[in-house]
Amino acid sequence: MSTGETLILATLLLPLFTAGVIRAIGRAEDVRDTITLLAGIALAILCAAMLVRTGEGDAPSLVLAHPLPGLDIAFKLEPLGALFALMSSTLWAVNSLYSFGYMRAKRETNQTRFYMCFALAMAGVMGVAMAGNLFTMFIFYEVLTFATYPLVAHKGDAAARRAGRIYLGILAGASVLLLLPAIIIIYVLAGSTDFVAGGLLVDKAGPATAGLLLALIVFGAAKAALFPVHAWLPNAMVAPAPVSAMLHAVAVVKAGVFVLLKVSGYIFGADLMHANPVTQWLLWLAAATIVIASLVAMTKDEIKARLAWSTIGQLAYITSAALIGGAALTAGGLGMVTHAVGKITLFFGAGVIFAATGVSRVSEMRGLGRRMPLTFGAFLVGSLSVIGLPPFGGMWSKFLLITNAFDAGQPWTAWAMIASSILSTMYLMPIAVYGLLPPTGTQPAAFTLPGGAPRLSLTPIAITATLCLVLFFLAGPIVAFLGPLAGGAR
Amino acid sequence: MNAFIDFYAAPPGLTAHAAPLLVIGPLIAACAAALSPSTRSAWMISVGGTIFAFWMALCLAGEVARNGVVNYYMGGFAPPLGIAFRIDALGVMFALLISGIGVMAALFSGHTLEAEIMKGKRRLYQSGFLLCVAGLLGLSATGDAFNAFVFLEVSSIGTYALIGVGVDRRALPAAFNYLVMGTIGATFFVIGVGFLYAATGTLNMADMSGRLATLGDSRVVEAGFAFIVIGLGLKAAMFPLHGWLPAAYAYAPSLMGVFLSATATKAALYLMARFLFTVFGPHLDFVGLFLTWVMAPVAGAAAIICSAQAIFQTDIRRILAFSSVAQVGYIMLGVSMASAEGVSAGLFHLFNQALIKSALFMALGGLAFNIKATKLSDFSGVGRTAPWTMTAFAIGTFSLAGVPLTAGFLSKWRLIEAAFAAHWLWAVGVIAVSSLLGLIYAGRMLETIFFRAPVSEERAGEARFGVLVPLWILAAASVWYGLDASLPVDLSTAAAQALGLAPAGAAP
């Protein structure tokens, strides 16, 4: 077995093994948490190694099983996948640290199941990231869906169960009804589901068929939360904060757009994306999603609901990039990373505030930042990054996304993004700013948690906020790394 | 069948007589079990008998892989005088399936009969079970239409009795209904065979097929066809003739649930496929019409309506029973495409379904000691108190719902693939919608079992080890074939070929 194969196998097995160990030693909290953290760090190191190899052009690959003739469970790294894997694993490690603080502070039950499902979900993410064909990607996409369901329904009360049902219903429903048939049709048309540089379906499907397939996939990958399959996301906010942070800013939603980016680049290819009649309609829908979701976010007082709607809008940015295809995929890839880091910072912040004070409404947060300067400072940084202002990573992705939209002759998409930037300022900035400034009316809520914000949860916020800044300078290298995706430099 | 080509499971002398031994073995075991001194020895005989049958099925598989078809004439008398066994790839597939599931059911029976069957009747129960096994195996091995009827009735009569014997009072009316409907079906079938005999003058299916080809448009043949497919449809629980099934499966002793759900309707399906493709052949207009205008719509309706019904059931076994009818719909949908891809996909699904359903009933039956009731709500939180049993149950449920990495996923994949290749886009939609409904009832069961609080504290305990072994074998098989389905795909493809359906070549 070559080094590359070993790397892939280790990346897949590490989270699974971790899940097993967590299950086995659940009682010993400290050991369990330490192992989770170590596993996250180890996974990030593995992913970094894969990223380096992929960057050198020596992409690791592995065929794990042949379920049906012509249909393999196969893995093959390419830049976007390597980036996604590294991003998710790094943020998992950070998020683990955060979870310890949060879950203990909130005295949540069933923590062993929580960490175990988290590890399983990471296995799903790794599978999606490294998948060498659509079939494998679908498998792990579903693994991710099912592994995260217990996390969404974690609290186990009626509301959580209802949210869990909606979550599973929409995600699994869309993938079964739409995504799976699309993949099978691709398989029938092309004889395989492999990701091929330049597009698998080139010369194998006409524009009309490609359009149908594209629509099936875009709505089938409901994790990307394009209207009208977005409804699961706001509902999933009943989950504990680390879940919202990791899954609904990083892993799950990004898996959705990641699928779209991959499909655009490696299944359809730029020409077929451009030639088929459905793309334009979907782009308009994405533009509508961007604007409407931002408008809805403005009306939400519940901070996690606001962030969830913001995520829906921001995901549609990346969906647009996937739909435009070609060079825009690079922008989409960068957007995937910068939004993940920015949004996880925001969710971290919201979680810490809730854990420390029990406040979850924006209107009750005035002046709270005086007592929690680090949290609100990081929240400000995350907000600026998500809005797309320098010196934070979000600026570059927004810039590139708008550039590509204009370049592709999609001015409406670009203008929707611009309008959404204004709107996102209006719904994000007041949270941090009013929080950091002295209260003007009633006094802010007191700490319900002795000692204030959980210490273990503050470090991760600082880390991700710093990452927002670092990404401003890393944007160039990331774009260069993703270069092969766009089919060469511009 | 390539997997079996170099497969020599027994000395040549035994292999030569494997076909009759496949049936006779369990028959002898049935007698022995009835006469055996104790429940325990009856159980051991039962296990031995089924293992022997499985062994013989493996021998036959090797022979079929090498020679294509195994013909065996009892006492050397060729048909039409003698009793002929004719086993091809399709027959072998069913023989393997029935005997394999038989072994699992027999293993399982050792620990559950005490809970469900009155003390004195346990040996006879084992005997009846073996009789069923023998009947079904005979059905898969025979080459004679009338013998097929005989074997069908042997197994059926055993089944009627075995369903009714349990401690659950509701099983009696269920068994009676099954008896009535089953007998109507059998009668229709034998009437149909009679018509065919009148038209062709033979009962040997191969001969029948040859002569039908020369007959042309014959009212008698057409009438016979109608009676045969409806009769077998009744036995196979073809929608809307499935009314007998849910109660029969739900209230029967769990051994019967385990065994019947995997085999009984499947055997009828086998016979139907045999008649549709071998005896009549899809080239006949009325067969084509039947497949397109009766079987396909009825199958689609079953897949959706019965899945929807399953969602609303409160009794966990009735959920599984309705699911079975829906799965029969899938299989028939595949068969009705009358293409190599479709039929092999249907058979592949049938194979998986057999594994899954027996595993699921086994898991429920294994808890029969602990949980007397069968309401879904009674299983609240069982996932925490009996994790091993219920994890296997969960795997089965995943496979049932077609979750990736399980065998059920791959067979649904194949079905959709075949439907698209046949340009049946509506069937793609039906399978997708029905899969979604399947996810819902599967999710409902799992949510109750794993995420609700247990009803009471003292309800604890796993199924016994003897139950867990076959249960986990089946669950593991579901996962294994989800990762590498070459064996069932091989079997079903060869079976479809044996039915005279050549792959279209367009298949990847």
Add this chain to the structure above:
Amino acid sequence: MTVDRLLDIAVTINPGFYLIAAAVWAVFARGPGSRGVALLGGPALALLALLYAPASGTEITRSFFLGFNMSLYRPDSLSMIFGFGFVLAAALSGVYSLHREDRMQDSAGLLYAGAAMAAVFAGDLISLVVFWELTAVASVALVFARQTKQGQMAGMRYLLIQLLSGLLLMAGVVLYGLDAGSFLFADLGQLHRGVLIGMLDIHAPGGLLILAGVGIKAAFPTFHNWLTDAYPNTTETGAVVMSAYTTTLAVYVLARCFAGLDWLVWIGAAMTVYPVFFAVMENDLRRVLAYSTNNQIGFMVCAVGIGTPLAIDGAAAHAVAHIVFKGLLFMAMGAVFMRTGTTKASELGGLHRTMPWTTLFCLIGAMSISALPLFAGFSTKSMIMTAAHTPAMFAVWLMLLFASAGVLEHSGIKIPYFAFFSHDSGKRPKEAPFTMLLAMGLASALCLAIGIAPGWFFELLPYRSVAMAFLAQDLFTADHLLVQMQLLAFAVLAFVLLKRLKLYPTEQPGVILDIEWLWRKAAPAITGVLGRLAGRLGVWADKAFGRAGAGLISGSGQIFAPDGVVARHLPLAGAAIWTVALLSFVLILAMSSPG
């Protein structure tokens, strides 16, 4: 690596980055020493970098970043003068804010200065956009630093408008660059007499968007209220810092991109005139200064529109001089604000008794802005007036002349008069702290230096020879001095007469409506209504979906449940009927087949 080598590298770094580095330092700086290093060391380093800057027009960093050609440092004579102005501003506001330890304001101010400076030296449109946005982010912190509800809300409005400007600029830049095939200044335009000005074509795709984006920051009419809204709502130091950069940067970008664009002449002229009327009515003196800024920027915009070398020199020179004297005025008002808590004319008066130094410096600032000969404004504004004084632009020249009289009214007279003289408010605040006075003193000295001996200053201008010729032949000629003195003296006469005749409006508290009414009053009302409507719609939709969902479940329950329709129509007893029906159907089907 030798020291020489390090120095070689150091001078190839955009001078703005030194200020940004100082901003990072300031985040952690505690105590006067450490703060001094940041607040004064940063500007000092930046000044050194300017002095040793590479030759004009060289592209220093031509990095291949994000797939676009970017040039982070491209000094030329136009950027040098603005860079010089920003260094001055950073140093002066550094000294001015030494009295109060506030790390957020220190670092935000330095970051703001650094971003503006970096923008001025950026050699391509993308870098420009980045630093442009950075100025918005940094400066908004200064508005928020006021820490009042009023400040918070003004800050949010300010941020949104700045962001809108940045986004328009970004969209325009993207469109323009994609169309032109490059984002580099050097590729987009050609040199005009050795200076790269007016390089963008307004009619090309994106050109108008860029103009709109820049126009917002330059506070073009109808976009001017962010200025009058934000400046009065910052801290005493905030206004000083803010007055220096944003609008000046906008003037720079206009000169770089749109010099000679005739629209700008009229826009600029309009900008000089209308704030005069608002400034007369306004009660808040810092808001008066904001209108005054608007008016002064109008002169520069107009000059940029004229686009002749003299006009460009005038715009650049006036921009830098304006940084100094407007900074000085804001410093004076800041001192008043710090000591009395207000800058409302109706609450002030007679402060000269206890704040004579501030009064003195304020007067120097007032005379400078009024363009009294021997003060800075005279030297610089004269260039613009002279450039505009042609028959073709006679109307414009008259407008500028009117505005000059207006400046005298609101900045030359109203500011010092109502704050320090006028009727005695009875307030006896302490004199401003020493560091503040020091900063004001330095600014005053600069005003005088530019006013009395402008030669050294004119050396720095883009078209040096033109400026030197103007200095030699036009500036201090007798007739020029005479007409300027006439204008000012007669205007002062008007003031005194009107005052005596009690025709001069008394200062009264109140808010003066302006175009901002649209978004401060009308828009919230409309969005309020819409929001309530949307909220109701949302509730209704929620209910509808809930009902639909429940209906679907109960409906399908009625069909599929154990006692539902399907079960009723497929009862066991009926199975025989179904069997017969199906059998008949198959029989008919089979027999009717063509055979």
Add this chain to the structure above:
Amino acid sequence: MTETRSGEQNDPHPQPAGEADEHPLSVLLFSWMRSDLFDRMFLAGLGALCAVLAALELVIHRHDGGGIDSLPVFQGVFGFLAFALAVLSGWPLGRLMRRPENYYRDQPDKDPDNTVEEEKEDGHDG
């Protein structure tokens, strides 16, 4: 802010003019302005200055654009009129456009009853 308020509290009772707490520099620089002489002579002096400046036009040749600016004392007259126009237009414009201080409801609350409404308004402004 706090510093400012404390400064205000230091001398809560402002004293009348010509007083002891006046800064020495102020006495030096500005006290003459308060003298009666200045009051009486200022307007006259200013008038004289204007007259001189007008008269100088006879001596100094003036560049002009050739339009109405070639009229005698053009800049002086224009300055006077412009100033007067700007100031006098403040009367009608002020009537038209001046609103109470807290027109935009962004001042700190003085009236406790107002609090609830203020909170409501905030959302729209953000």
